[in-house]
Amino acid sequence: MSDNGASSIPPQTFVECGICKGNANISWFCKNCPTSLCDACATTHRKEKQFKSHTIVERNYTVLRLFGPAKIAEQCEVHPEKDISSYCNKCDVPCCISCLVQNHQRHEISTIEDKYLDAEKRLNVYYKQLDIDVRPKVDEMEDQAREDVKEDNFRVEKVINDINEFRKDFIQNFNRSCDDLITKVNQISKKTTESVGEIEKSKKTIELLKKKSKRTLKEGN
Numbered sequence: 001m002s003d004n005g006a007s008s009i010p011p012q013t014f015v016e017c018g019i020c021k022g023n024a025n026i027s028w029f030c031k032n033c034p035t036s037l038c039d040a041c042a043t044t045h046r047k048e049k050q051f052k053s054h055t056i057v058e059r060n061y062t063v064l065r066l067f068g069p070a071k072i073a074e075q076c077e078v079h080p081e082k083d084i085s086s087y088c089n090k091c092d093v094p095c096c097i098s099c100l101v102q103n104h105q106r107h108e109i110s111t112i113e114d115k116y117l118d119a120e121k122r123l124n125v126y127y128k129q130l131d132i133d134v135r136p137k138v139d140e141m142e143d144q145a146r147e148d149v150k151e152d153n154f155r156v157e158k159v160i161n162d163i164n165e166f167r168k169d170f171i172q173n174f175n176r177s178c179d180d181l182i183t184k185v186n187q188i189s190k191k192t193t194e195s196v197g198e199i200e201k202s203k204k205t206i207e208l209l210k211k212k213s214k215r216t217l218k219e220g221n
Contacts, residue, residue, distance in 0.1 A: 017041050018083055019097050029059040032111045033085035033097070050086075050100055050109050087115040 016023045018035025028042035029035070032054040037045060045051050076082050076096035084094040090107040093099075100109065110118070 018085070019045070021081060027059055028056050030085075031055045031057065032113070033083075035083055035085060035097075045097075048101070050105065054111075084112060086111055 016036070017026055017038040018030075018033060019041040020038060022038055025039045026036050027039055028037040030037055030042075030045060030051075032051075036059055037056065042056055045054065046056060076084050076094075076099060079096050079098045082096040082098055084096055086095045086097075086100055087093070087110045088095050088100075088104045088107045089110055091104065094112070094115075095104055095109075
């Protein structure tokens with residue numbers, strides 16, 4: 001067990017140094033790069049001016065769990081056998097340890113983590129600005145869409161009301177026409193009934209006159 005209580009890496013686990021690619025005495029881990037280091041490269045790494053701010057700790061399961069799996073580095077394009085560990089701000093390129101030593105010693109260097117955080121921060125600023133620029137337009141379009149829907153609903157409601165009014169007027173006119181027709185039919189029927197009554201009355205009068213005439217003739221004889 002190490003002093004901090006974390007289990008050390010078993011000897012049979014195969015690892016290699018992130019700098020020299022050797023696999024002997026891989027006892028250290030640089031949190032900033034992040035990469036495993038052998039004893040010799042860890043000593044050199046501490047002495048290099050551009051790496052003095054790096055934190056080198058004993059390599060163990062706890063360190064690898066916290067920094068290793070979450071910090072998987074990509075391979076350097078110039079030195080494919082080595083992983084990218086830093087970023088040159090002057091040249092605006094990612095670098096491995098060999099690149100830093102060979103081409104970027106006097107340049108301003110950032111760790112990959114810092115560069116990522118900076119990019120994340122700038123991206124957040126961009127999204128905020130995008131929200132500031134776009135949100136009013138989106139809100140305006142949304143308001144216009146709501147207004148259009150409101151107007152469409154008003155027009156639809158008006159058409160429905162007009163149809164209902166037309167139906168109401170049509171039914172009223174139809175009922176009125178039917179009532180007028182029924183009234184006329186009743187009037188005709190009444191007149192017809194009255195005419196029949198008059199005819200019957202006239203027939204009775206004629207019959208009475210005929211009887212009266214016959215009586216008169218008999219009395220004259």
